[in-house]
Amino acid sequence: MAHVLVKPHMNYDEVIKLLEELLEEPIEKIEEAPTGKVKKVYFFQYKDKEYVIRFSDDDMEFKFEKYLQETLRGKKFPLPKFLSCGIYNNLYYAISEKVAGNSIHTLDEKELKAVMPSVIETLIKLHSIDITAYEGYGWLDYKMKGTFNIFFEFLQSFFSKDQEGFWQGWYELFSESFLDYNVFNALYERMMELAKFCEGRRYLTHSDFHYSNIIINNSEIAGVIDWGKVSYCDYIFDIATLILEFPDYNLLEKFHTFYKESNFDTSNFTERFLCAAICNSLDGMRFWAKFGRQEAYKSILDNILMILNKYDFKSE
Structure with a gap:
């Protein structure tokens, strides 16, 4: 990976x-x-x-x-x-x-609503870039090619047991921390079931579109930074990252409307969102488990369970 x-x-x-x-x-x-x-x-x-x-x-x-x-x-x-x-x-x-401004997670609901047109415009510009000259899914190599042949393999690679670098030996968290294997695995399996809805959808994605990576100034995005995770996959992954950050603002419906009006493929929009949301949440859960932050871990878990309860109807 x-x-x-x-x-x-x-x-x-x-x-x-x-x-x-x-x-x-x-x-x-x-x-x-x-x-x-x-x-x-x-x-x-x-x-x-x-x-x-x-x-x-x-x-x-x-x-x-x-x-x-x-x-x-x-x-x-x-x-x-x-x-x-x-x-x-x-x-x-x-x-x-250096970009002047404040990171997006500092905004209240009124401020977020004011900046949403700029957020949508920025994402649509990014997701509209023509990548037909490049093959594959996932992280880009030096030839701008995705490092996986299909989306399923890319998604699976996130949580494979054998990793290097930062996530090397991360399976030990199941025995040495509060990371619950049964809960984690149940979410993982549901994510992989939903992966079929994201398969075949290739867009250029930032893949870390949240927190301090989106700088806001005067109700507009002043800068998008930290492109270290850029990849080819479903554009829904960028959207899901932002929605998870503001779970109480009903952003899913707003994004669906904007993307449909911009002539993007919005079929199975909810299922695709759930796949991305679970992926993001699992990654966050193991991250906070690694650093012993049980409250942050529980917040992410509670949030994704709430989202699944609201939107997941076990689509066939």
């Missing part, structure tokens, strides 16, 4: 040294940013502007951002301006402009 990277080691002094080599004038206000599990990120100021430098063991994300910037040129897609990239101390780095 791809995307098994771990966060690289790059200390403050090394970052300062690199930036001094790259830039003509001194930098100011450098600070490490809170990040996920695969990148080391620093914010800094240069010539009165805010920038971001990211370090990774893999440069696929940076290559994809350059591709996306070219593909969506002139379409006003909220992608932070990509400035430069290279290799330093056996790590890949990329420098881009």
